[in-house]
Amino acid sequence: MMSLAEAVDRLVEDGDTVYLAGFTHLIPFAAGHEIIRQGKKDLTLCRATPDLIYDQMIAAGCARKVVFSWAGNPGVGLLRSFRKKAEAKEIELEEYTHYGMVARLWAGATNLPFFPLRSNIGSDLPAHNPNIKTVTCPYTGQVLSTVPALNPDVAVIHAQRADAQGNAHIWGIIGEQREAAFAARKVIITCEEIVSSEVIKSDPNRTLIPGFLVDAVVEEPWAAHPSYVQGYYDRDNDFYLEWDRISRSEEDLRAWLDEWVYGVSGRREYMARFGAERILKLRVNSQYSVPINLGSYR
Amino acid sequence: MMSLAEAVDRLVEDGDTVYLAGFTHLIPFAAGHEIIRQGKKDLTLCRATPDLIYDQMIAAGCARKVVFSWAGNPGVGLLRSFRKKAEAKEIELEEYTHYGMVARLWAGATNLPFFPLRSNIGSDLPAHNPNIKTVTCPYTGQVLSTVPALNPDVAVIHAQRADAQGNAHIWGIIGEQREAAFAARKVIITCEEIVSSEVIKSDPNRTLIPGFLVDAVVEEPWAAHPSYVQGYYDRDNDFYLEWDRISRSEEDLRAWLDEWVYGVSGRREYMARFGAERILKLRVNSQYSVPINLGSYR
Amino acid sequence: MKYSAAEMMTIAAARKIKDGDRVFVGIGMPNLACNLAMRLNAPNIEMIYEAGVIGANPSRLPLSIGDPCLVTGATSVCSMFDVFTFYLQRGLVDIGFLGAAQVDKYGNLNSTVIGDYDDPKVRLAGSGGACDIASLARQVFILLPHQPRRLPEKVDFITSPGFIGGRRERERLGLPGGGPTVVITDKGILEFDEEGEMVLVSIHPGVELEDVKANTGWDLKVSPSLTVTDPPTERELAILREELDPKGIYLKRGD
């Protein structure tokens, strides 16, 4: 357990390949902002869905390259900083389909050098990405597309709850978090709450990431805002719309980064500035799972 | 929802390739006994661990072939009927490693024609199983072993709880149940209890098998005895030891089948004969998971 | 009763869904079409989201494809890798809905770039799951506005394969899914002939054939049995407006 600032300082280096995981849900915004604050650069940013967090990191100059499958503002439109720098060739792009991206991580997570999949064929993507190749099935003679394993230097995962060792419970949309943690050389877990190991061990099937993979565990409530945490807070859709406006002008964008990233020391200050009213707007009522009985065996 | 007798009658045909799933846990003994009772024959029995259930089905003459990776009586020794018929060449064998078997099911479950794995190489298994081949990685040039997809005609899965549509919650050791259900053409779910859909939907991450894959849902308490059901009852280790004695002599084996399989109409009668004392011996005290909050989003 | 082109599209899409279909859904129009079909012609459809949600039962209109309301009360939730392997590649998806910046006469879709890939005029979001859905779903339903620049003879980039250069080419490549079966625009409904080329089969009420042809980027084939799309019924519109999109977030009203 350490602070997020310490975790990013120790574990993220300039030039690293990083994967901030989470499909719409549990996006580790706090870690992304800390990476911006610490001025990390020349990063290869990998994510199926770059989302606002990579748009912000690209705008702040952290990225040399983006490896992705869908670079949009979900439910809103395009990512303006991504698009501007991509069109100006100021960032390099490497592009897959969603299945290709998660298959790359899965292969990396399981030490397979490649993964064969029944997609990509017939698309123009392989012609523009030499990393998409083919393999012939030794049984049927069919030609399948392949993607190479992806092993990021660092993965950042935001979880609902973890113990002090980093054993993490994640529920709701579980995206590619587990694959990212197993594929990466170094793993940072941020979580809404650190709980006792007894809570984790009460439901071992829920532990998607074992603590021994984890290099840093950080308790960081609201670390996923403006994305959401199932059972903890709602998605801030207003901000996703707002970002579309902010990122239209270089001036507004700089002002936003100055106020909300460079101008705060961390997530606590960010939330304080964010204010009680909007926090309350995003609260959710409780709806609990029916527990399972694991049984006590003597 | 139907009776197990009806499900087996409708869905299991002579000559079928069947997979009764479950690694030590949740082994669908009731379904296996029903298959014996209905005199199904020429079956290709697939299971990573044939366990007592396949030893009993082999003894009863259901099997033409066994596809497996470890044919032992777990914690006790060998499987006598399996061994006798294998040594006498009265059943055909097709053999993999555990990883190979579950990878075959996984490929079948995901419509990949093969799965590449970093095992088998250096073993004598591939030389004796022409279904184990190799593929060359298009990125590294490494040679990897491959196994072909396995798509059983019928899979039987025992679950802790399912709703009437067959949406099934399984916890504890989840073995290869999910892969078997997705790989098979027809799926029979037996479960300890049918619950309301609300219970299933209260924890969607726990639903390993969606109901639309399921052809028959059967509420069949104690269907896994003498194996166990996490949170419901303990493993009957005494019977695993007893089977070693019973299966020593053809006479004892016939007597056992007559009394416990042919001599009962189903699991209810089997348990009644089994008696209250032994049922009580296998009971477990409760130990519940800490619930998760899914949140109510409006 | 007046209605908008978007309402007509949504309703036409809903009618094409059969009871029991498993539908890979996006947000917006496809989500509304599925929910409408569930209340009318197809009560037992199963909605699958690429976020890994099976049998979603949303308590509000989802605003993103990973909205938390899709999870609470869903039948099953799995990882993205699992939804692409165990569901989509396994062949469990009957219908995938796709939109795109461009669709060509063979139903190929472009959501990657306008212009040259290496020097694009517009850099779009990219495939996401679209290429995977186009390759693996049993049928693909395409929804897009009917404009010449959206329907060119040849897309600038094939993000997601339709029939590529024709039905035989798709077959030769061995793609498991059946390819696109219908294109629904604000002007009409198009299907694919035995060559895999788009054919206009129905025109929405009040639209002229010449208007459709003028807004298509190639010499559009027209079915000899061309019909006029049945206009939205009162019931269809009522459900759409009162139950599904009461705030008009996704659909403009016709009145």
Added chain:
Amino acid sequence: MKYSAAEMMTIAAARKIKDGDRVFVGIGMPNLACNLAMRLNAPNIEMIYEAGVIGANPSRLPLSIGDPCLVTGATSVCSMFDVFTFYLQRGLVDIGFLGAAQVDKYGNLNSTVIGDYDDPKVRLAGSGGACDIASLARQVFILLPHQPRRLPEKVDFITSPGFIGGRRERERLGLPGGGPTVVITDKGILEFDEEGEMVLVSIHPGVELEDVKANTGWDLKVSPSLTVTDPPTERELAILREELDPKGIYLKRGD
């Protein structure tokens, strides 16, 4: 203090485990060795079971590899496919324990057949996860009784590869795991030289060198720095007997 050969084997195995090691455990002796190590030299080891259990914390002695007591209170539980891919193949297992019917001088293990594969004298249980562990664990610890028929020069069938025909052959095949590092028998401890051949490095107290050699199926190499295994300490025996196997289910007592 008297002790049995089985106790000596278990204790010798426990001493070889380093703190922090992730150990792929079977039931019986390996399980006891791990639990002993956790109480002495290696408090922070992580026990992984092929049933998919990570960080087991059993409240009783597990009687099968899938015993329910392994699940209740464990850190994580996953599918079998996941334990073989995400853990074993991923290289997260430091030590795999294996036994076998036969082990040869290059550490190859046979648990498939005695005699010819197609016409066996004895049909054994088969690989299970053994071949996978032998291929993928960083180190393999082998436990077996020291008898000539258990230690032939060449096994009847290589179920699980050691160094095959020597260390270079294993390297050439590109197996990710490092191969066997130690063989612990009821007579001594053996390691592997640079050729990948077994070498006796330690003899258990009271065992004669000639006895070891006579019970090995080939002309066994002996280390020039051969030592005598430290006998079990009182503490080791006490934990084993009083805490771990109080009913003597797995280990015969020496007294």
